[in-house]
Amino acid sequence: MDATPGTVSLLGVPVRLGRLRTAGRPFWLWTAGLAALMIAGLFAWSRQWPGAQGLAVTGMREVFLWGFYIQNFIFFVGLSAGGLIVYSGVVLFGAEPLRPLARVAVLQAGVCVLLAMLFVVPDLGNPQRVLWFLRTPNFRSIFVFDFLVLSTYLVLCFVDLWLLLSGRMHGRLEFFMTLASLPTAMGVHSITAWVLGLVKGRELWHSAIMAPLFISSAVSSGLALLILVAWVLSRLGKLRLHDDVFALFDRLLTVTICIDLFLFGTELLTIYWPASSEPAHRLRMDLLVSGPYWPFLYGSLVLGGVLPLALLVSTHGSVRRVVAAAALVFCGIFAKRAVLLIMGFAMSPLGVPGRYVPTTVEWAVTAGIWALGALVFTFALQVLDVTHHSAEEA
């Protein structure tokens, strides 16, 4: 622990407040912008409260029951995957070139899971009653298990980060922490998938492929975000990465995209193969394949599959192409989260069509929560030694 001026120690973590004083104008403009977005989001959310106008100010309705908030919830649960999987790769499989990214990766996992949980709140009609979750949980509802596993994961991520930052993380402890976090990460994605997959009333959701599909999409989008973060940080000169890192990312991303496409293809085959196809399934999927929602399906397949795959296969270690592929995957998987909701809500269980367009309020609340995540990330990068790594962690 060094005693650089302007450094305070919080639970053994050196917090370099001095760096805030030396932070330049761009830093404060950026953070002020994010704070403004957060305030706007909070105001927009207040319009939804039961004392104001209720969820009528959102675009969700009778048939289309969940919208942008849950799309973001699922997306951020997925994004948190990449971080922890990279970190456990370092610990369990000795992927040492990734070691400099360990702390950033764990920070990403923690912030993303925090945002995921926050995205559930504006979706509630009576957010002030949310404590009933703790007072009378219904253990026959998968929703409750999702809440439990998300909270556990959130705590684990920040404990991991604390151990890394305070220099308490050593060989054996690191190994056991990873052994605890990796199954929790799998649980987070599986149980979130089961919130949709264990619903027998929604034809297209009620599929056992949901959990594996969630994990594959989660890993590819989470990895994509980590690649983007690593690239931005190395461009800003905050992180020095070996060229091996992007070559490794190249291979990892290629494999996860292929698995993701294969799993989705399996699902499509089950829906459309003549001897397998059921009208209730086919009619709903038709809305995406040949109906009004086609941009979402083909957008997610092209951006999250075909294009990045083409880029990666032709890469040969080009950092720029790996980063471009990551950006495409990031957008593609976001669209894929919308596809999931359309599969469930474009037609009611009784065949009544639904319609959904997010309103300004939903955009504002969403932007506010994204801004909160960016703000936490920015400050953590500024005052914590997130981009450093010490020898004893190895």
Next chain:
Amino acid sequence: MKRVRLPVVGQRAPAPGAPGCAAAVCPPGCACGPLTGEGALTRGVTRRQFIAGGGATTVGAFAGTTAIAALGRASVEEVPASGRRVRYAPPPIPGVKFAMAIDLKKCIGCRKCAYACRIENNLGRDSGFLWIELHRMHRGSFELEDSEAFYLEAANPKFWHLAVGCQQCENPPCVQACPVQATWRDPDGIVVIDYDKCIGCRYCMINCPYGARHFNWKRPVVPAAERNPDVPVRPVGVVEKCTFCIHRTRLGKLPRCVEVCPVGARVFGDLNDPKSSVRLLLDTRTTVRLKEHLGTRPRVFLVG
């Protein structure tokens, strides 16, 4: 007065007496109103209408949850320690097992049940849903995706009609799905919702295979003169659904939809009573239940 623009769902039925009014059986001045489902109608509602309709005196952001009722607990009216006025439904009668039968041969799809239910149960007049959804089905087919929920002309012999409301399942997926135990099944078989507890996550609606649950996206507008004092007006942000007219049936009366059906297609009673008409129908006629393959075991029987 600030106008609050609300994208309200539902489409307007023709004015009473106009050509195409829900059915030939509609009397003058019938309550034909917005149909359920996603539609094109967008209407402005003033704040005054909101308050007059909601009944709740709302000031603060979260104050809208006063003077609400919960269903399925003891005694008709109580003042709990909190000082809030809370109205409860009558208690279940021991040994009673409520069920309903709908005779598909008789039903002409006039929606009188759905509109009477709306008045009886204080449904928000422009909330965008009805507790009973009628589907016009093609002859020779039971395919719901092929049906029409927004038809304007009833009793067309080319179609048959299927009324769908809460099926009061014996194995209700909605109850299993509620994360906070805000909905449960009472001993007489009625699935009830605690409007004071519902957090409004809508996971019960997602799990209901019958689309029978509805969410109050906005505060329900119920004209004061038409409000039924026996039924609470729901607050904004909670889920609601058919209660088998719990405030009537537990006092020995028939549900409103059964009373108003002009062709006698609806039958209601106690399955444990061997002389009840619903028992008689079940014992003598062919019955099916909606989406029986899902194992929900509805207490609403369709009579062939």
